[in-house]
Amino acid sequence: MSQSAAQATAFFKEVSENGIVWAIKDENGFPSPLGDSGVRAMPFWSSKSRVQAVIKNVPAYKGFQPVELELRVFKERWLAGLKKDQFNVGINWSGKNATGYDLSPNDVSKNLEYHEQK
Numbered sequence: 001m002s003q004s005a006a007q008a009t010a011f012f013k014e015v016s017e018n019g020i021v022w023a024i025k026d027e028n029g030f031p032s033p034l035g036d037s038g039v040r041a042m043p044f045w046s047s048k049s050r051v052q053a054v055i056k057n058v059p060a061y062k063g064f065q066p067v068e069l070e071l072r073v074f075k076e077r078w079l080a081g082l083k084k085d086q087f088n089v090g091i092n093w094s095g096k097n098a099t100g101y102d103l104s105p106n107d108v109s110k111n112l113e114y115h116e117q118k
Contacts, residue, residue: 004100007092008111014046016115021074022051024064031061032087041102042082043090044074050092058098075112079105 015021022045023030032040045051051066069078082089088102103111 003094007094008101008103011044011046011092012111012115015071016112018046019071020046021069021071021078022046022048023067023069024051024055024061025067026064030067031064033060035088035090035102037088037102039086039088039102041088041090043093043098044069045092050094054093054098057096061098071112075109079109 024043030042032042035041043054045054048066048068055061055064055066079089083105087105089105089108091101091103091108093100
């Protein structure tokens with residue numbers, strides 16, 4: 001299993017268990033960089049410690065603050081908004097360049113449903 005696949009698996013497991021999703025924000029709002037596919041992705045994490053590691057270790061995210069989101073709100077509002085805006089969801093990005101899987105909001109929703117049924 002690749003590092004990105006392991007991070008994605010951890011995301012769905014931890015978010016389903018804890019009911020919390022984490023984002024980051026600065027004075028300009030929430031980041032949504034352009035991905036390799038040409039589609040913007042907004043990153044989310046499954047724990048505060050993962051967010052803090054990215055803020056600490058990735059120069060592009062210095063100065064950002066963690067934002068806690070209830071899973072219900074993430075599913076009902078954020079995923080719908082990301083779908084409307086045609087953004088992908090960055091899943092537990094990690095490493096010095098904050099990389100990982102970018103999934104469609106529909107795929108994230110399906111994976112959450114699957115893990116919540118376990």
